[in-house]
Each structure stands twice: as C-alpha cells, then as structure tokens.
Amino acid sequence: MIVYVLAILLFLIGLYGIVVKRNLIKIVISLMIMEYAINLFFALIGYREGGAAPIHTEELGDNMVLFVDPLPQALVLTAIVIGLGTTALLVSFAVRIYEKYDTFDVRKIRKLRG
Amino acid sequence: MKGMTLIVKQISQLMVPSIFLLGIYVILHGHLTPGGGFAGGILIAGCFVLLVLAYGSDEVKSEVRKWRASFSESLGIFMFWFLAVLGLVQGSYFFYNIIAKINPGHPGQLFSAGIIPLCNMAIGIEVAGALFAIFITLAVLKAGEKL
C-alpha cells in the first residue's frame, strides 16, 4: 500500500510541474517524471512475494518456481520506448522553439491569440 | 561538435568493438536471457554515439551520411512488419509464429522459439538506426543540415 502511494505521489509531482512550471525544459522534465512513475507502478503491481525473474534457466530445470508476473514487465518495456519517442520529439520541439524565440520561457512565447 | 582528447579516443577505440559485440550478443540471445532487440539496438546505437562524442562530428559526419541511419531504421521496421505479415500470407494469423509451429527447436538453444529471434534482429536494426538518427539530428546537426 505505502509503495503504491509513494509511486502515485511521484506521478503527482510531475502533474504539479506541468500545471505550475513555465519553462519548456521543465515541462519536459515533468512529463518524464510522470512516465517514470507509471513505469514504476507497473513494475510494482507485477511483483509477487518471493518470486523469481520470469526466465527459465538451466539451473531451474523443470522445477516449478514462482515467477513474477511477466505481463506488466512487457508493458513497461513498451511504455519505456514510447516515452523515449515522445520525449525526443518534445525536446526537438523545444530546441526549435528556442531557435525561433531565443528563450524557453512560456510567458515570452505567445504569438498565438487566446 | 569537436572531438575529445587522445586518451578518450584511444579508450573508445578499445571499447567500441566490445560494446558492439555485446549489443549483437544481447540481440541474438534475447529469447533466452534478459535483453532483446530493444536493449541490443540501443547498445549498438550507443557505440556509434560514443564514436561521435569521442572523435567529433566533423570526422564522423561523412561516414554518417553513408550509413544512412534513417534508412536502416526503415529497413529494420519493414523487416519486422514483413515477419508479421508472413503469418498472414500463410493463410493463418497476423503475427502467427509459423517457424515455431513447423520447427520448434529445443527450448534454451539459440535456434528456437521460431520468429522471436528474427523479430529481435529486425527490432535491433530499427532501434539502432532510430536512436542514432535522433542523436545525430538533435545533438550534432546544425539547423538546416540534412541527415
């Protein structure tokens, strides 16, 4: 329970950053924090007390062992790569905006009307 | 971007082949041990990144254009797509693991698990190309230069 709450807290710090921060790179950082929190949450829910990594090895042989849940791990792998893609795209946008406006500050980047 | 000192160059010269080999190993054994196409592909991209950082972009750039990072990316993902559609063509299912159904191999050996190792290879090529392309475009190229 406590670990879940801490993971959600990490997620909320990211959310707070998105609402409050006014710097493009800080906003990217906030989004990344949210992604980390979600990946962490997925890994936490897949854990089973006393479970082993879900890999059949020679030493284990045919003995039945308790494995941790492989499905959330597979989902996290996908989520990590998706996160990498979105982050890279965001960073490239931030760099381009910097080239145009010479600042990362959202308040100075306001060409669009309300 | 300028290169670094001679020490860095020498050490990276020593390291790059072994990282590259490790990447290939991780890709090929993805269905047996931890790792797989993604991890291996990123390792391979990482060793190109190391080369660029150590030697500077100017020296590597002419080579880079030949490698065509984005080309290898498209090729890799197209191979993966092809493996997926192969199952469909065989009259059964999208992503059907035909090879494993015909010739399952012995679990635990390198040649087992059907299309999984092949998929890993395709993904490895794709990821290596993709990440290197991202690095080059974001960190090295100046505005307006083409990959």
Next chain:
Amino acid sequence: MLTSLILLLVLMILGAIVALESKDLLSGIISLGIIGFALTVIFIVLQAPDLAIVQIIVETLTLVILIAAVLKTTRKDTSEKTDTVKIILWITGLVCVIVFMLAAVKALQYLPEFGSAESLRMAKVYIDQGLALTGASNLVAAVILDFRGYDTLGEATVLFTSVVGIIAVLRTVGRKQS
C-alpha cells in the same frame, strides 16, 4: 526488501523535487538522472532484469540527448517573479495534487496488497505454459514478441513515427517561397 524499496522511492521523490525546483536546467536534468537510475535499481529489486537493462541504457541516452540540447541552447531557468498568476497556478496545482492524492489513497485500499498479485488471469497462462507454447525461455520475450507481438509492432512504429517527426520538424524551411 520493503524498506529498501521505500528508501529508493523517497530518493526518487526528492530527486523529482530537485529536478523541478532547481534554477539551473543542467542540474535539473542530472537530478532527473537520479530518478532514472534509482528506477533501474528498483527494477532489479523487483526481479525485472529486462527492464533494468533497457531502462539504464535508455536513461543514459535520454540524458545525453537532453544535455546536448541544453548545452546547445541555454542552461538558465529564467528567474520567476512571484506575481498573481504564479500564485493562482501554484494554488491550482496544489489543489489538483491534494484532491488526486485523496482519491488515489481511497482507491488504492481496494487493490490487492503489494506482492500478492492474486488476480492473475491473462498472465497465468504465460507463466505456466509460456515456455511450452512459444519455446522462448525468457518469458518477457515470449510475451512481447509472440503473445503480444502486435503491441510490439505498435511500439516500434511509435519510435519510427517520432524519428520521422523529428527529422520533419528540424527542417529550416517548411514552405516553398512563392
């Protein structure tokens, strides 16, 4: 194990706060690295070696990209004066966080306790018969490339899409001059 897990989580939360509040973007990014590498350790603790490997490499590359981007542009977070807009935003943010937190705490009580994972439904087949059905010793590989191969195609496509997007966006001239 639970204690070490909690300590790591607290470290991550501290790292997140530093990353958001530091005035220097470069140190913010380095603090972000703390979270990423702590996450790697947590993956090892939670018996997820695949994730640990991918996370550590992705983290390193992300940091390289972010640092390169910041070095190319600027390190400074422009000093933020405390004005009414800022205070309103701050209060909104805090209210969001508190409401969300209360809801989450209430909801999380109804989830299975950490470490029990009793409601295995889909994954039960993967664990019991994964090796026999796919022939891959690494069950995570079996899941991502065989049982859920279609997802992995999507995931590779996401990466492909973002690379095409980045190359498209970094053109200097978008429209032909008439």
Next chain:
Amino acid sequence: MNVLPLFVAIPLGAAFLTPILSKAGNRISAVLGLCANGFIMGLSIWIIQYSKDTIVYFAGGWQPIAGIPIGIAMVMDGLTVVMLLIINVVGFFAMLYSLNYMTRYTETGKYYTLFLLMMGGLNGVVLSGDLFNLFVFLEITAIASYSLVAFGVEAEELEASFKYQVLGGTASAMILLGIAVFYQLTGTLNLADASRVIEGIGLNPAVIFVGILFLVGFSLKAALMPFHAWLPDAHPSAPAPISAMLSGVVIKVLGVYTLIRMFFNIFGIGRMSFVLIVFLILGTLSMVAGAFLALSQKDFKRLLAYSSISQIGYVIFAFGLGTPLGFLGGLFHLINHASFKSLLFLNSGAVVYRTDNRDMEKMGGFSQRMPVTGTTSLMGSLSIGGIPPLGGFWSKLVIVIAAVESHHFILAGIAVLTSIITLAYYLKVQKMTFFGKLSDLYKGVKEVPVLMCVSMVTLAILSLGLGVLLLPQLRNIILDPAVNVIAGGLDYAKMVLGG
C-alpha cells in the same frame, strides 16, 4: 483469410516503405500513400456487409484458453464499422487533396509517411479489443499528429504543437496510469474479459478511480470544454488536409469513440450512472461556449476549430441522454460532422492556397473567382447550420427530439439556440469570405487545381446527401447495428467472447 489486420498492416507497411522509396522522389510516396488509402477505403466499404456481426480476430492465432483471452484481440462490430468508414473515407479524400495542396511545402515525403502512420494508428484504435493495444495505437496517432501540426515549422505552429503535445502527453499519462490500476484490479487487458471481471467485483472506489482517470484522459483527447485549450491552436496550425483529419476524424476516434467504448460497453453505464450526467454537463458546456467563442473569431480556420468544439459537444450531449434515440442522434451527428467539418477545412485550405491569408476581414467575393470552393463551402455551412433538408438538420433534429423525449426540455432549448448561433457564424463566414466585394489585392485569384476540387465536391455531395442514412433500408445496415452495440452495453462481452 480475415481482412481485419489489413486495415492496420496496409497503411503501416506503406509508411515503412515510403522513406526507402522517397530517395527516388516525393511523388512516389504520394502515389503509394494514395494507393494504400484507396485500398483500405475500398475495404471499409466492402466490410459494411458484416456490420451486424461481431467478428473477433486473435492476433498471432492465440485463441482463448479456458475462456480467458491470452493474445491481443481485434474486434469488429457495428460501431467499429461506422468508425472505419469515417476514418478511411475522409482520410482518402484528405490524401487526394494533399497531392496538390502539399506542393507548397518542402520534403513532402515525410508528410505522406506521417499521414499513413496516422491512418494506421486510427484504424488500430477502433479495431482494438485490448486496452493496452488501444493505448499504443492511440500514441501512434497522437505522435504523428503532433508532428503534422507543426509541418510548416513556423514559430506559431511549433508553439501550438508543443502545447498540444504537453496536454496530449498528460492525457496519455492519465490513461496509462488508469490502465495500470485497471490491470491490477482485473488481471486482464482484454476489454470484454475485463468487463466480466468488473461485473464480479462490483462498483468499488478503485473502479471509479479508473473511470475518472479515463474520463479525464479521453476528454482531453476529445477537447471537451474545460480540457479544450490545445484545440483552437493546434487545428488551425496544421496544413489544411491535416486540419480536416484532426477535426473530422482524430478527436472523434481518440476522444468520443474511446469514451463510448469504455463507459457504455466496458464499465457499463448502468453501474456508473454519474458518467451520463458528466457527459451532459461537458457536452452542453462545450456546445454553448464553443459556439460563442466561434462567433467572435476573425480567423477562418480558428473559427472552424471552435466550431468543432461546439459540435463535439452536441455529440457527447446526445450520448449523455442515455436513450437509443440519443445514441442514434449522436452517431449520426458524428458522421455528418466528419463530412462537413472536413469539407469546410478543405475550403479554408483552398482559400489559403490561393491567397496565403486566414484573416476573414481582408477577404470577400471569392465566389466569383473560385466557384467550386464557394459552392461547396456554402453547402457545408448550410448543413452544419442545420438547414433542412441537408444532413446536419436531421442529426440535430434527432438529438433535440431525443432530449425532449427524456424530459431535458431546457437542454433541448439550449441545443436549438446553439444551432441558430452556429448558423449565424457560418453565414458570417459566407458573407465575409465568399460574397461581397472582391478586394483589389485578390483580383488574380483562380480556382484551385482539379484534385482539390474533386475532394471538395465529393465531401460536399456527402454532406448534402447523408440525410439518406435515416431511410430504413440504409439505417438498417449502417446506423442501427452501431446503435445496438452502444445500447446493448454490457452484452459486448458476450458478443466478443461468446457464452
């Protein structure tokens, strides 16, 4: 051989080929894209004959073991057929329009790649029967549209896209967190299976928490009123065919379709009845506020974007009524809106193509010089304004009747008033842009090239004639099966998994 995977495989495969082929020239990418789009459009029309069935396809051939699905399911039912039709028909004409329109831009090969990826993603979302798979395809669509919005790489476009990305990323994070809790709760990712498990659990706070996370996330994607901030910037910034796709298709698939699927078929509206009230509130709010904000706009494309918020409000409002007639009205309006809003965006693109100007105060009299654009935009405007007997009139009529039938008299009145406001601002568009005096600056304006005209004329005919969908014969094969899926609610699980 089952055709369901082709909807995803064809556009994605073409997208992967284009970068390899585009070395030989951007023209080849365009032709390849058009062929792929034409093929899946044909497929989506061909598949109408199966609209009454529920076809389930397990990727990789992983059939359920002991009733529990282990692979990823693709599901096609009546609702999916309607969505596939909208996506692929609008997508094809937007692509056809692009062939001429995009000659203004550089490196168009990338554009076609991203367009195809977006098409593949959209088809993947509506065909998916698996929660995480739905998320992955949602991300493909979202990332492709982020890049396409900024394809002109001007300062405002980059800025609009950044805003879109941050809000879209937040929405995705909410949805993904929801998926995590959902998986922990149910132990499965298959939507039909999860629906059954939730039936066993009952309505506990954790289920409601997941519901709220999805509600916020998907409403952000649909740009409903408190969550709309990104849309008026992002949609006008994109190249015109992309604006047409975003307003006509993307918000509907990523927002409306997902909301309907999750809350009506998976959680069950009987269990989560508060969602209907939320739909009514958000719908009415978007409908009214969107219309008033549109009224004061001077920028052609921006006005259309606000109007999209307003019309999506109508759709969500209709679904919030919770009656079969409401569902019928909502779906019908969704189809109509896809046709006339994409048409109007293509018209705005035609004006921009010739004049490089979006400010309506500087326009006027274009009907004389651009007869096709003028006539088609008049048809679109009248249809969206609800003039009988055009398509838009019928769908709004059904929505209002449904509202009256369920005793929401005040809301029905608001819907009628909003419709009048809608007509008012579209007449304003017509007056300022296409009628009146032609300014000296634009004396030399000509009609746009032929492919652009073809797309506009086809969409105009569609928005004129879509009223025929209410005729019993057509209604029976297109609208009714979709309404039955929504009204059937939790029967979805039975239809998909049997038993």
